[in-house]
Amino acid sequence: MLTVQNVTKTYGKFKALDDVSFEVPQGQAVLLIGPNGAGKTTAIKSVLGLLTFRGSIKIDGLDIRTQGTHAREKIGYVPQALVFGYNTSVLEQAHFMAKLKGAPADEVGEALKRAALWDFRQRKVNSLSHGMRQKLGISLALLKDPPFLIFDEPINNVDLKGQLDFRNIVQDLSKQGKTLLIATHLSGLSEIVGNAIVIAKGKIIAQGTPQELLTKMNAADTMYLRITEENVAKVAQIVQDILGSKISQNGEWLVFSLPPGMKSTILEKVILNGYKIKDLIVEPSTIESSYVRLLGGGTAS
Amino acid sequence: MNGAAMYAIFVQSFKETIRSKWLIMFAVVFFFLAFNLPLATLAAFNFLPQGYLSQFISTIITVTFPLIPLLPLPLGATSIVEERESGFLQYVLTTPIARTQYLAARIIGLYIATTTIIVIGFGVAAIIAFRPSLSVLSVGYVVVASLVLNAAMLGIGMLVSVLSRRRATALGASIFIWFVFTTISDSNVLAPIFTMAHQIILLIPFILLNPVESARLVVLAHGSYSVVDLGASGMAMGSVFGSSFPIVLAITMSLWVVITFAATFLIFMNQDIR
Numbered sequence: 001m002l003t004v005q006n007v008t009k010t011y012g013k014f015k016a017l018d019d020v021s022f023e024v025p026q027g028q029a030v031l032l033i034g035p036n037g038a039g040k041t042t043a044i045k046s047v048l049g050l051l052t053f054r055g056s057i058k059i060d061g062l063d064i065r066t067q068g069t070h071a072r073e074k075i076g077y078v079p080q081a082l083v084f085g086y087n088t089s090v091l092e093q094a095h096f097m098a099k100l101k102g103a104p105a106d107e108v109g110e111a112l113k114r115a116a117l118w119d120f121r122q123r124k125v126n127s128l129s130h131g132m133r134q135k136l137g138i139s140l141a142l143l144k145d146p147p148f149l150i151f152d153e154p155i156n157n158v159d160l161k162g163q164l165d166f167r168n169i170v171q172d173l174s175k176q177g178k179t180l181l182i183a184t185h186l187s188g189l190s191e192i193v194g195n196a197i198v199i200a201k202g203k204i205i206a207q208g209t210p211q212e213l214l215t216k217m218n219a220a221d222t223m224y225l226r227i228t229e230e231n232v233a234k235v236a237q238i239v240q241d242i243l244g245s246k247i248s249q250n251g252e253w254l255v256f257s258l259p260p261g262m263k264s265t266i267l268e269k270v271i272l273n274g275y276k277i278k279d280l281i282v283e284p285s286t287i288e289s290s291y292v293r294l295l296g297g298g299t300a301s
Numbered sequence: 302m303n304g305a306a307m308y309a310i311f312v313q314s315f316k317e318t319i320r321s322k323w324l325i326m327f328a329v330v331f332f333f334l335a336f337n338l339p340l341a342t343l344a345a346f347n348f349l350p351q352g353y354l355s356q357f358i359s360t361i362i363t364v365t366f367p368l369i370p371l372l373p374l375p376l377g378a379t380s381i382v383e384e385r386e387s388g389f390l391q392y393v394l395t396t397p398i399a400r401t402q403y404l405a406a407r408i409i410g411l412y413i414a415t416t417t418i419i420v421i422g423f424g425v426a427a428i429i430a431f432r433p434s435l436s437v438l439s440v441g442y443v444v445v446a447s448l449v450l451n452a453a454m455l456g457i458g459m460l461v462s463v464l465s466r467r468r469a470t471a472l473g474a475s476i477f478i479w480f481v482f483t484t485i486s487d488s489n490v491l492a493p494i495f496t497m498a499h500q501i502i503l504l505i506p507f508i509l510l511n512p513v514e515s516a517r518l519v520v521l522a523h524g525s526y527s528v529v530d531l532g533a534s535g536m537a538m539g540s541v542f543g544s545s546f547p548i549v550l551a552i553t554m555s556l557w558v559v560i561t562f563a564a565t566f567l568i569f570m571n572q573d574i575r
Binding site: 045048049050051052068069070072073075077079081082083084096097099100101102 | 303305306308309310313387388389391392393394395396397398399571572573574575
């Protein structure tokens with residue numbers, strides 16, 4: 001559905017995108033992940049034809065530079081912050097966007113009802129909460145049923161419920177066969193996508209399925225093990241022997257990182273040595289937490 | 302051609318512009334400039350001589366033409382940059398509308414809104430005050446010249462808008478441009494200087510490069526106006542171009558419109574929408 005080939009975007013001497021290439025296959029949900037300033041928004045704006053660039057971007061075979069209007073017919077875009085130039089009502093704004101997208105007028109009512117915004121149709125758009133704006137943004141993006149949806153930082157400034165709602169929406173859209181490209185610097189979405197692209201300082205540093213990326217990035221789960229106080233030091237020694245590195249201790253709790261697949265080995269060893277485990281918490285690694293570790297909290301190495 | 306999308310943007314652009322308090326204020330100002338109560342009263346009682354209307358129009362043109370740019374210049378200059386600053390422009394341009402269509406619809410909306418204000422302001426006042434003596438020809442040139450001046454100023458405003466990054470900068474630039482056209486390069490200011498130096502010919506480029514002065518001279522050249530009305534710039538133009546100077550001015554004014562809009566489109570088509 002989307003092919004990005006050798007795209008370079010410069011602002012003076014600064015390279016916002018440096019020879020970036022990736023694909024988003026039809027029907028797949030892809031996460032574009034990276035710290036702030038990595039080049040995610042530049043990549044998305046290039047895909048939408050808003051920026052000039054070197055290289056080639058095609059949407060369903062249509063070149064965004066020469067066939068931009070036709071290419072954008074296939075795209076529904078949900079911006080980071082939905083802003084409206086004119087402070088009209090939700091219904092007026094929806095009709096306005098429907099006309100721009102060439103959607104029939106009767107689709108507007110259905111879209112607002114689906115997003116539970118029909119009761120708010122007379123409200124001024126600029127008075128809507130962030131969550132409601134996001135819902136409106138998604139329902140407007142879905143007008144005329146485009147096959148490809150692009151989300152730019154969709155869960156920024158959205159409360160927990162909004163984030164969960166968004167996950168459900170993404171899952172529903174995936175089931176409908178939509179192609180999705182989601183740019184984010186926040187965690188919590190990697191489990192629901194088929195592919196992820198990690199970008200830093202304008203370059204793609206890794207791409208693949210979440211599992212492939214976790215392997216590539218030497219991802220580590222975090223295990224919290226609670227042992228009776230008199231045995232903590234002995235169990236700590238067993239774990240250190242297996243992992244070959246020193247681990248943290250806090251009262252009855254032992255905290256350590258371990259590669260995926262090592263959990264059962266450690267638990268087996270502790271139990272076979274006759275020690276009782278009082279509690280156990282496992283924090284699985286995510287692409288997001290791994291890239292933060294990999295990039296040292298925002299700086300690509 | 303995405304006609305429905307263009308129409309939607311045109312309607313939004315027109316509605317939002319016509320609602321602006323700046324525009325409403327101008328309609329009132331134009332009305333009271335054109336509707337001169339003492340003059341209308343004296344005319345009603347036949348106290349005024351034949352041909353008083355052309356004399357009055359000459360005064361009106363000199364007073365109001367420098368004010369016309371204050372309508373399209375700031376509105377044009379803030380139009381695109383404001384939407385760019387808020388992020389609305391980026392959002393609109395992610396839909397299937399082409400940039401040329403968007404810009405054309407936006408310009409048409411702005412132009413018709415500002416034109417409506419000029420026509421309502423002047424037109425209604427003229428009809429109320431001078432209906433018995435009003436002829437199409439007597440105000441025809443005024444209307445056409447003010448509409449071309451409006452277009453030229455809107456073109457300059459739009460050019461400022463696509464070149465600006467911030468609304469405040471664009472607004473400041475538009476006011477400065479207005480100041481340049483109406484004060485710094487005004488022939489009333491420059492003419493005495495060049496006359497003192499016996500170089501009145503030097504006034505010509507300043508006239509040709511000033512759409513406000515060009516519009517004023519085009520109108521006055523077509524009426525039965527005196528040398529006093531035309532002023533030093535009219536004499537300078539007449540001495541160089543003879544009786545065809547209104548045609549030269551009409552051409553330069555048209556060039557202002559064509560060049561500014563062409564540059565606006567060219568820049569907007571090829572610039573990053575960040």
